[in-house]
Amino acid sequence: MPVREIGIAMNGVTGRMGYRQHLVRSILAIREQGGVELPDGTRIVPVPILVGRNEEKVRGIAERHGISRYGTDLGAVLADPTVEVYFDAQVTSAREKAILAAIAAGKHVYTEKPVAETVSGAVALARAARDAGIRDGVVMDKLFLPGLRKLRRLIEGGFFGRILSVRGEFGYWVFEGDWQEAQRPSWNYRAADGGGIVLDMFAHWNYVLETLFGRVEAVTARAVTHIPERVDEHGAAYAADADDAAYGIFELAGGIVAQVNSSWCVRVNRDELVEFQVDGTEGSAVAGLRRCRVQHRATTPKPVWNPDLATPEPFREQWQEVPDNTEFDNGFKVQWEEYLRHVVTGSPFPYDFAAAARGVQLAELGYASSRDGRRMAVPEIEL
Template identity: 60%
Template sequence: MHGVTGRMGTNQHLIRSILAIRADGGVVLASGDRVVPDPILIGRNADKLKRLAEAHGVERWSTDLAAALADPEDTVFFDAGTTQMRPQVLAQAIAAGKHVYCEKPTATTLDEALEVARLAEAAGVKNGVVMDKLFLPGLIKLAMLRKAGFFGRMLSVKGDFGYWVFEGDLQPAQRPSWNYRKEDGGGIILDMLCHWRYVLDHLFGTVTSVSCLGATHIPERIDEAGKPYKATADDAAYATFELDGDVIATINSSWATRVYRDDLVVFQVDGTLGSAVAGLTTCKVQPHVAAPRPVWNPDERQTHDFRADWQEIPDTQTYPNGFRNQWEQFIRHVVDDGPWTFSLREGAKGLQLVDAGLDSWRDRRWVDVPALPA
């Protein structure tokens, strides 16, 4: 496990996935056997690695990536390090014959992402990318509604994501400073369009074109050492997507907005037979036959409670941690050849949309998103 000393790597991948799987006795295979992962933490900062390992009872850690990759007993390499470093360390792991699993984005450009995907395919190693939002309860419920035909003909998807990331003066920033420096791999288009690609493709329809406008709303921030720095990366993106089936999607992403909605990300899906609104965990619906009959009258105060017209989809199953859920699928894929969708090539589609979004912003035009090159 490389680069897991950061917030996401520590909490979601180490503690809530791998260590939770170990605590529960491993991943159950089709035969009934169990696979118990044995992590070794790899990184550049020995002090951080040692503290993390000791805090959570992990026996193995090292700053020597090459030596770790040379050990034939460790068959899977996972990366949650920096985006800029990812293609290099993935290529190194693939060359060592390891199955590879990683966070997204898988690179900073489509060419890099495709190259590492081709390396994995040529080497014949199992490979995967974290696509955690598909495992959120709210989006699982949206997928169920679509499968049931609830929407009828789907018309549009409206997404609103983000929150206020403090500049670092009055309050400490809750995201690292490199996120706001383009030269260090920062930018919300690179970060979030990778997510929106797999969400749109898998839930609503394949993305065929994009129009995207980026912005750097906060030009200066304060870094972890208390020093001001220039924000060179976009901190907001306003994107419209055309999907297969004549579905139109619009998603606003911002680290410079304050939340006035039910969750940090909310999707509204409208169709001819019904609509749904989903956050991270909840999903509410309004079928066509139960839609109210609003009348526009700006001369009177609105008294109708439109939120009361929606019905919540109940939790009819247990929803495990999404990161853990996908980890278990990948482990079954590696050991048991279980079904798997989220390959490095699927991850490269996210970079394809990022490149298209950046081109659209630069040229102020619509950009087509064709089938991914072989």
Template identity: 60%
Template sequence: MKVHQIGIIMNGVTGRMGTNQHLIRSIVAIREQGGIELSSGDKIMPDPILVGRRANRLEELAKVYQLSRWTTDLDEALSDDYNQIYFDAQTTVRRSEAIHKAIAAGKHIYCEKPTATNFEDAIELAQLATEAGVKNGVVQDKLYLPGLLKLKRLIDSGFFGKILSVRMDFGYWVFEGDWQEGQRPSWNYRKEDGGGMIVDMYPHWSYVIQDLFGKIESVSCIGTTHIPERVDESGNTYTATADDAAYGMFELENGVIVQANSSWAVRVNRDDLFTVQVDGIEGSAVAGLRNCKVQHRVNSPKPVWNPDIPNPFDFQSHWKEVPDNKVFDNAFKVQWEMFLKHVVADEAYTLDLYKGAEGIQLAEAALQSWNERRWVAVPGVKNKVNV
């Protein structure tokens, strides 16, 4: 058995997502399980070097998780041939410049979304990576959530028959930061720093909708800033210049209609922070982050509109849980393992920077729709499989 040690530059791991999902629950978890086993019997062992601007935090993370390598000098990390992969979880406004450097240094690229601040830059990154012959991928973690994997199982089995419509509800109340600390970084609510619901979440909705339900043909969207002022991490009041909610509709090429409500100014009265309801001729399903429940046509109640009497139905009782039938791993870790197998063993992988550009294209179309108050076509991106 051969162990393939692979150096990974992890830039931006001091942020919430970078620390929790990518470092602790993905790379550290892979190391603790003894690496990733290949079909040949060989193993992949990731060896990260933590990169960021806060030396004390990098040193602390390295010590806690028994890692030997960290630096505040990205150029130094890029110049080391041992480091084969560059990973970026920085704020969006810093991402494109760093990825340009990494491609020029011959590193394989794996990064968070959005891959850039605009579609033109996102396409340029994808083209540069292709021309340089480096393998590349973008995080599309929602595809590997247990709830959506169960939903995919239902779709593949033909459970719904003809799918008619989809309703997606995402969001929760993010505290303003005055009398209670906010759960999200303050830059998320400043447009000038790359914040905003549409630029953050529509790249997610792009791959969720198109992977599960069909190609997006057009979008109609309105965004808004429900909370005009917030308080930052230092206790300073600032103006929220970015949208904190977006209400969209998507028309798919196959005729399916998708509605998506996304808000950081809503209090949750549903099964989960993110739910997807799919209605088809033969049955319906509602999926959350982990669970999924179904109602077949033979179990559907027959309500009649009558506001003059108490509701005679217990609607929830007509839904049945879809069983796990397997152990689900962390969604971010699953995709990390796929990308590492792609780099080391050349296993197939299609979630590349062109897919990332598709997400930004949708976000820009939604912003255009909001600005012009009309439906906007989404032409799509010609996807090229990684080299």
């Protein structure tokens, strides 16, 4: 079969997400399976070129996986004509400048989110990508998770009737770093480094809500810093001035109301780290990362409120599991495969910089709502 190799400059693979999900479980996994097959039989084979600020760390990863090309000079990598795609998984504060350099070098760009720290920065990236004619893509991994793919199947099949509301719960307890090591990097909790759960997670909630249910038309949010001091990777205490929890109400097109809580200061009492409950006139569903359970109108129990007696209904047992009906691959890998097809063939890829800009806009409006204590309408972005 004919092979089409694509050089991909991967910046930020020394971080947990960039290494585990994007390099190992996506790009290297695609190489191991022989590439991504196109309808004409051609196989797209990605060739990773690792880039990072710490030469020792980058070299260690390259040697561990037999990757011959790596370095710390992003400019030199972008000048290489065999590099067609630039991928960014750096800290948020470093992303915008690097992406603009990649666009100026004529590279296609695929990146983690948020694409920028401000709406103006995100819009500038979208315009630069459009004017340069490059193929831009943004990681929107939640849509490719088995649980949300099952939920999408239910929506497309008309299971819910008229959808009324969505309730989302996301988060877990991130240790402060004193008596137990924190399981997230310290920059997440410093505003100057682009930290904050609103900037991080509202970008996710925007594309999930927009794609599955409808455009976000207004937001009311409260962002807080519950834990003001944490301990970093070197054992030093620091001021955690970025928000570590956010409580949001999102008004969607068609009258749907979504409530989503995001917190790194919550202990989990649910089946998965993120769950969405969708309620409609004909049925309801609860979807997580992998599972999705439903309750149809015909099988909905009829509880009666009585605080004097224990409730006899086994509510959780009255829901039905949605079957897989297919084999679900890693969500990050699946989107990478779609993006590579997009680069080579121009096949539709809606997860672009314009969609990412709307996510940054929602975060910015969420902060404004929290600061001013009011509901914020979400205007259309003009590119």
